[in-house]
Amino acid sequence: MSDYRYLRSLADADSLPALNPEYVHCRPALGLGDLDPPPRVLLLYGSLRERSYSRLAVEEAARLLQFFGCETRIFDPSDLPLPDQITDDDHPAVHELREHSLWSEAQVWCSPERHGQITGIMKTQIDHLPLAYKGLRPTQGRTLAVMQVCAGSQSFNSINTLRVLGRWMRMFTIPNQSSVAKAYEEFDEAGRMKPSSYYDRIVDVMEELVRFTVLLRPHADQLVDRYSERKDRNEPAMTPADDAAIVTRTLADKGAR
Numbered sequence: 459m460s461d462y463r464y465l466r467s468l469a470d471a472d473s474l475p476a477l478n479p480e481y482v483h484c485r486p487a488l489g490l491g492d493l494d495p496p497p498r499v500l501l502l503y504g505s506l507r508e509r510s511y512s513r514l515a516v517e518e519a520a521r522l523l524q525f526f527g528c529e530t531r532i533f534d535p536s537d538l539p540l541p542d543q544i545t546d547d548d549h550p551a552v553h554e555l556r557e558h559s560l561w562s563e564a565q566v567w568c569s570p571e572r573h574g575q576i577t578g579i580m581k582t583q584i585d586h587l588p589l590a591y592k593g594l595r596p597t598q599g600r601t602l603a604v605m606q607v608c609a610g611s612q613s614f615n616s617i618n619t620l621r622v623l624g625r626w627m628r629m630f631t632i633p634n635q636s637s638v639a640k641a642y643e644e645f646d647e648a649g650r651m652k653p654s655s656y657y658d659r660i661v662d663v664m665e666e667l668v669r670f671t672v673l674l675r676p677h678a679d680q681l682v683d684r685y686s687e688r689k690d691r692n693e694p695a696m697t698p699a700d701d702a703a704i705v706t707r708t709l710a711d712k713g714a715r
Contacts, residue, residue: 464554466513466532468520476653477522477661486526486665487672497528497671500562504569504580506536509649511607511641512568512580515660518651519566519605522664531558533583541585552586559587559596563678564671565629566664568605570641571616576606580616584623597627599678603667605636605660612639628682630674634659634666 487493501520503512513532520530538551559565569580587596602624606616617635624631638644638656651657674681688695 462531462554462558464534464537464551465558466517466534468517468524468530468532470650471521471524473650474521474525476518476651476657477525478653482525482661483665484525484527487669490669491672491675493527493672495529497523497564497668497675498562499523499528499530499564499566499667499671500558501530501532501566502535502568502580502583503532504567504577504583506579510570511638511645512570512605514645514649514651515605515607515636515638515641516566516568517649518657519568519603519660519664522661523566523668526664526668528564528668531561533558535579535583538579538582538586540582547586555583555586556588556591556596559600560591560594562600563675564601564603564667565597566603566605566667567620567624568607568636569616569620570607570609571613574613574615576616576619580620581623584627587627589628595628595682597629599674599682600629601667601671601674602629602631603635603663604631605638605663607638607641609642610640612637630670630681632663632666632670634663636660636663 485493501516503510503516505512516532520532523530533555538555539549541547569576589595589598604617604620604624614637617637621631636659644654644656645651
């Protein structure tokens with residue numbers, strides 16, 4: 459991990475003061491699939507402010523994910539250039555972001571709402587993640603949780619946009635989501651989230667993300683296996699058994715007519 463320049467460290471990773479242990483499953487995906495190796499989760503946030511509430515929310519999410527047995531990485535977008543600003547996006551922050559995305563099985567995206575939408579820095583990170591990269595797909599088949607923080611009353615504009623982007627990036631966006639209203643009231647001076655229904659919802663979302671990630675893990679490649687892409691790669695999918703089954707069905711259809 460020390461080789462990476464653009465990952466944020468997570469302070470007090472084992473401290474969960476707002477979590478009531480009486481009601482929490484430490485392994486929410488138990489029984490849904492193989493928990494080894496730990497699910498790998500990349501977390502992205504959408505503000506460069508020193509006291510960024512989207513970053514603070516992502517840090518709370520990362521602590522919960524680690525408590526649930528996951529491995530997490532929080533990407534720091536502070537040096538990320540704009541898309542197309544540098545020829546071929548040849549910048550170390552871009553290369554590292556893509557590497558972390560390829561590493562991940564799941565992702566968490568959290569953006570502030572600004573002018574009714576996600577922020578430019580949030581969109582920049584997603585725009586630097588191509589659908590295809592060196593023959594690999596940095597986002598396809600990953601599970602995704604979306605969150606937003608609001609300066610005023612609760613809104614869902616940013617998370618709705620993040621859902622659209624997740625679908626476009628061929629990710630499996632989980633049903634649950636988090637929107638924190640008046641975020642400036644929800645964190646203490648140390649940047650930790652206070653106990654509240656908003657915190658409880660983040661716990662819900664992270665539990666669900668772990669469950670879906672483990673549930674889909676053995677099927678991820680098959681779920682995104684596409685006819686059009688096999689055709690483009692000239693990779694026939696037919697096995698002798700498949701071919702025989704098609705012939706049998708064809709003959710049966712002709713006989714029925």
